[in-house]
Amino acid sequence: MAISVETFFLNPDAQGTLQAQIQEMIAAGILSGRFRAEEKLPSSRKLAAHLGVSRITVTLAYTELVANDYLTARGRSGFFVSGTAPVPPSFSPTEKGQETVDWAGTITRQFTGGDTPRKPKDWRSYRYPFIYGQADATLFDHANWRLCALRALGQKDFAAMTGDYFDQDDPLLIEYIARHTLPRRGIIARPEEILITLGAQNALWIVVQLLLQQGRKAAIEDPSYYTLRDQLGHTGCALDVIGVDSDGLPPEQIAADTDVIFTTPSHQSPTTATMPMARRKALLSRAKEIDAIVVEDDYEFEMSFRAPPSPALKSIDSDGRVIYLGSFSKSLFPGLRLGYLVGSEPFIRQARALRANVLRHPPGHIQRTVAYFLSLGHYDAQIRRMARVLQERRAVLEEAISSHGLIPANRSLYGGSSLWMQAPAHVDMGRAAEDLRANSVIIEPGAPFFSTETRRHNFYRLGYSSIASERIPQGVAHVAEAIRNARP
Incomplete structure (x- = not known):
């Protein structure tokens, strides 16, 4: 039986080369059981035309799969799923019953909760990411x-x-x-x-x-x-x-x-x-x-x-x-x-x-x-490059916060990649941070850094390791506006 060419498609968001994507697509079909032993693959010409890639890309993918025993080549007949290709496990799933274990009483320690906040996974999609501790792809070697x-x-x-x-x-x-x-x-x-x-x-x-x-x-x-x-x-x-x-x-x-x-x-x-x-x-x-x-x-x-x-x-x-x-x-x-x-x-x-x-x-x-x-020596070169860029961003950030009347709680004598900031006592920067996301701004509320007994909600951190210099002034303007509009 031949496998229809219409069952193949490339994911536009997939990573890796086209050859690797084609290999992964076919291997996944075999491992999932959709493609079975002795079934014939579309010709390299037909699959290439269907996917919109070069024929050599498909041929190289097929050849690599043959080397890994997923496929076998048969003269002029084409490529087939190998008879010794990996096969999915054969089992019959049983219906899940009602759990009777008291996990709350069985687990001796609780590790959930605590103060460690979660940063948004899609922070790179924000226009003004004053986020701390994340890498800037433009600075990495x-x-x-x-x-x-x-x-x-x-x-x-x-x-x-x-x-x-x-x-x-x-x-x-x-x-x-x-x-x-x-x-x-x-x-x-x-x-x-x-x-x-x-x-x-x-x-x-x-x-x-x-x-x-x-x-x-x-x-x-x-x-x-x-x-x-x-x-x-x-x-x-x-x-x-x-x-x-x-x-x-x-x-x-x-x-x-x-x-x-x-x-x-x-x-x-x-x-x-x-x-x-x-x-x-x-x-x-x-x-x-x-x-x-x-x-x-x-x-x-x-x-x-x-x-x-x-x-x-x-x-x-x-x-x-x-x-x-x-x-x-x-x-x-x-x-x-x-x-x-x-x-x-x-x-x-x-x-x-x-x-x-x-x-x-x-x-x-x-x-x-x-x-x-x-x-x-690549590490030292990267550190020097990062230091130059961070120094420039720090200067832009300090000028912006000064022009908007924002208050640094401390100024590092040596540099770093963030500023510790203090808003007026009545401002809850946790709420302000939530409101700022609507304007594509991320800041880090300061409350989780304090112990429960001394918790202060009017502090926040502005990281500048992942935001371009030209975006800092407008981002700071949004922060200043959120603080001015904050209600007790």
Whole structure:
């Protein structure tokens, strides 16, 4: 039996080359059971004319499917579904009965809820996306990333791509971090003191699991990264929420019974405050005095386009009590999900074991691709390019907010990719954010960054990493209008 050419069509929104789309279309038909063994495919000429593509494209797709045993070629007779092609499983679905499990009582911990907000998936379709932490495709070095990825997929790197490191990491990436990335932050570390993670969020989770439980106390900044607060809530530990000022976390307010201190000294999240050196030393002194561990999230230090970043807190740590978190996810692209932990060897040993029990290790070919991107100089070039563009956008944004009388709650001395803003006390920026979407504007309400006890609704964040400079003034005008029109 011949398969009708009318059953084939190309999805206009599909990704990949035409050849790949045709291969996928035919393979999907076979795997779903629509195309059966020994059925004849339309001729390459007929299918090409029907799809509006070149005949060679169809021929190459057919040839690749023959090589993968989906099709078989028979002389002048044409192409047929192979008799040994994969077949869909044969089963008879049973009717679903009434569930009787009490999941509310069976699940021992609830991980839904919390303060972590969801950003709109279609944010790129908005005209004024003042969204934080998303990649701007115009700034990313696609060409060199692709070359590094192809190199990582090559035969020479077959072991790195396919091997099971168990609890280890790509030695090439570890070496680059140890010899180049960390020394720029004033940190000297051996490979045994470095662990690759699935981004900073995964690194924080590992730290929280190892250091905190019921009966222990953590000190966090307020406002702070909402996901950290959610993670700490699952441990049952006591939580001491400490308000930050223009210099970050005040060490004198840390209680004597604190076990772990979480801080973002280089670029406080979300206020963008930078902790001066005198306070960094005071923080370490207080931690030593009360025998607490300090977790330093070196958040966005790469985006210091106004002045060189201060040395990391860990660089002045003389007794190994600072655990350092770094990430490539923000500086490259969020979907990369690659970061690293640096700490004393006994801590990293346990962190490595915990990670191995959960996910073994981040994918080897991703680690090797990043290692090449770093070692060949592409990363540094991209950071310089991003810094120039962000500096330009920052200048346009500051001029726009000044002309409309908007109020920055803090101004980062070093740069970054966002501004922390404050509206009049009566304004609920959560409601304003909802109203602004009608004008194709996205902003980030500030309330989720604050703890429940200190929640402030009149703060918001304006990110400028993903909005073109020429669109900033009009976007800010919409924000200013929404704030003026806000009702108590």
